Amino acid sequence: MTATSAPKAPRRPRRDLPPRRLFWSALLFAATLAGLLYSVYGSSPAPALRVGDPSPQTFRAPFDLVAVDRVATERARSAARAQIGVLYSTSPERQRLVLSELAAAELPERVRRFLTEAYSHPDGVSEAELPNLIREAAALAGDGEAVAATLQRLLISTTEPSARLTEAARAAAAESVEPVMRVLEAGDVIVRRGDPLTDDALRVLEAAGLYTPRSDRLEQSLVLALVCALLALFLTLPLLHFYRSLRARLTVGQLAFLVLLWALGLVLQRLAFLASPYLLFIAFLPLLVAVLTSERAAFVLAVWLAVITALLSPSDTPFHPLAALTGGTTAALFARTFHARPALLITGLLSGAVAAVTFALGSALVGGLGNLGALGALAWLLGGGVLAGMLALAALPLAESNLGFLTEFRLLELTSPSNPLLQKLLLEAPGTYQHSLIISNLVAQAVANIGGDPLLARVGALYHDVGKLRRPQFFTENQFAGENPHDRISPHLSYLIITSHVRDGVELLREYGLPAALEPFVTEHHGTTVLAYFYKRALESSERVDELNFRYAGPRPQSRETAVLMLADAVESASRSLAEPTQGSVRAMIDRLIEQRLQDDQLAQSPLNFHDLEVIASTFERLLTAVLHRRVSYPSGEELDRLKRDRDSRRASVPLP
Structure with missing residues (x-):
């Protein structure tokens, strides 16, 4: 835990290659996409084309096409060569000559050391450096003019022009210049039907794989298949973005499911285009991704699908991909607006309506x-x-059921009291159920105030103590008869029974098929805290007791939500023992318990900071004060009857006037 800001969640270690299942899923997706592209562009190989003939069809770039502009490239490389001046190399013979003369000359020792060091340098001494070198050496000597005159005679340049180095540097400068490219975006028209073919147009068609001067029909089909495969691999690269941005939240199986679902969706969309070029339902993918993961990932997917739709669409209108883009982004934007599953139908209809309006406006502009x-x-x-x-x-x-995706719909369903596990908790451990209800309200409000996920926190708090169903009578909130079975067993056995509700809770969650995201709430809500009551009993009965033997197994809370649950669980339990639950006593109890958790390092691995703890404490104080406020003592029926009788007696004893 930090004192300033919440740190980012620890990142998983990077892998050089994606997991095997995801790798094969991506490969299958690329193969599917390549087949779909070939079904559009490779079904009818281009006929023989000649310069001057009218184009037999409208050719569009199947992908972002880049061609080298040779003239502009050569011009840029010539300019780079011109910027490199003449380079010099050091002559070892001249170095040895000057050094020997310096050794024999009568010069002050300081001057000799200075010049020897300068002429021993690998870069040598150039002609331009000589005046400064002589001036500095003369300044070191007492008799500057005499030394300067001697040095003028002794010192020479040890560098000479090097044609080899100069040419190598100029060649390297020219090679470093990137080729000047001519760019055609995917879908741009290369040449329209009926327009005369030019040499430049044929060259671009050849670069795109749409035309080969010397090839038969089979060779051309193979070339188109290769182009489609490479384009498919290029279009599969966005999967890396999803892998990197979502791998911390999703399992490999979940990511593989999304990839395969995208491939199936594109196949169905391609088949739908055969029925009508305007049957566009690909928006179901960003709609589903927004519900299962995040709106941001759904927006990126919507843009990516618009590009794919432009390539798979048999229509030449540019408003087809625009309709796909607006429909997909609408689905991503409104996917989580409603909180019921049937609302997905409304969102889908809304995305179709937006796509239709976009298409209608574009068509009206061009009258198509x-x-x-x-x-x-x-x-x-x-x-x-x-x-x-x-x-x-x-x-x-x-x-949700087979792959473990946790959606807002699923979480809302889990809060219903009709859930079988909650029903079982209500009937067999009613005290624990009421405790969990109070805890869920505390946790949800506090987590919302610190920027966490309040719905996940509420559900996790509802189920955090379900493990007490195995032995409900061993927990205080379920002991209605006043009998405590722990009074008859050893503290060590009590410790084992109490701590086992964590393991039992995880087993029950899995038995009832609840999401794995709820398990940390069960395993972390006690962290590694000490069962103080039973530890104290053990100390009173034995001198050899290790505190570690009375701690929960942990782990300590790793998230905001589970850390708040730990604090709420401790605070709510302790609030039951307050004799005078005033606002001041409630706040003092909250601060004391939070300080205990800090001193015990229970929050060290959570992203909470001190500001968050203050917000949490204030939230707990407000809610618990409302729950524990003093109530007016209402009189019983017997007490009211007695008061009536006393009043009537007093009236009867008063004499009439």
């Missing part, structure tokens, strides 16, 4: 569709939005 054609296109786009919502709704239960 007639009235009937426009209405048909808008109907297909709206239907595609509804289909996107249905696909996302169908895939969501699979992702």
Whole structure:
């Protein structure tokens, strides 16, 4: 824990290669994408083309195409060569000659050492450096003019022009100049149908793999297949972004599921284009990703899918990818606005409507569709939005139940008292259930105030003590008859029974199929704290007791949510023992317990800082004061009857006037 700001969560160690399952998933995705691209561009190889002939079709760049501009490149390299002046090399013979003359000359020792050091340097002494060198040496001598005259006769330059070094440097400067490129973005028109073919156009078509001067139909198909494969590999690179940004939150299996789902979605979208070029439902992918992971990842995916759609779309209109982009970003933006699963259908319809409006506005600007054609296109786009919502709704239960994705929908369902495990807790350990309800409110409010995930914290707090179901009568909140079974067993056995509720809780979560994200709330809510009550009993009965034998196994809290749960659990339990639950006594108890956890290093591995602890303490104080406030003592029926009788007696004893 730091005193200034919450540190970032520790990053997982980097791997040189992705895990095997994810690697094969990415490879399968690339192969699928290559096949889809070939189905669009490789089904009919280009005919023979000649300069001056009209183009038989409209050729578009299948990917971001870069060609070298040789003239501009050579001009830049010539300029780089011109910036390199003549280079010099050191002559060893001249160095030895000057050094021998200096050794024989009658010069002050300081001057001789200075000049010997200068002429011994590997870079030598150039002609331009001689005047300064003589002036500095003369300044070191007592008789400056005489020494300067001697040095003028003795000293010479030890460097000479080197044609080899100069040419090598100029060649290196020229080679370092990057080629000047001509860029065509994916989808840009290279040449339109009917336009005369030029030599430049043929060269670009050849670079794109759309035309080969000397090839038969088989060779051209192979070239197109290779181009599609390389383009698919290039378009698969964004998967690395998802892997790096989401690997700390998702398992390899979950990432592999998303990759395979994207591949399946693109295959279905390609087949849908065969039915109608306006049946666009690919927005179900960013919609599902936003629900399962984050809106940011969904936005990136929506942009990436717009590029893919532009390549897979059989239509020449540029508004097709724009409709895909606006529909996908709309799905990502509104995916978490609603808190019920059927709302995915509404979000899908909304994304289709936005895509339809985008397409309609673009078509109206260019007049590309007639009235009937426009209405048909808008109907297909709206239907595609509804289909996107249905696909996302169908895939969501699979992702949650079989792959362990924890969504907001799932968390809200887990807060329902009708959940089987909560029902079991309510019936068999009602005290623990009520304790968990109070804790969940404390934790959710405190976590929300420090910028954590309040919904996850609430659910984790509801289930953190489910392990007490194994032996509910051994926990104070469930001992309604006043009998404590710990009074009849040793402190060591009590320790084993109490601490076992952590292990039992994890087993129950897995038995009932609850998300793995709830397990840290069970294992970390006690950290490695000491069971002080039983440790004290053991000390009273024996002198040889090790404190480590009465600590929970841990681990200590690793997140904001579990750290707040630890504090709330301690505070709520201690609040039951307050004789006078005033605001001051409640706050003093909270501060004391937080200080104990700090002194015991229970928060050392959590990202909480001191400002967070102050916010948490204030939140606990406000909520517990409201829960524990004093209530007015209401009179019983018997007491009211007695007061009535006393009043009537007094009235009867008063004489009438």
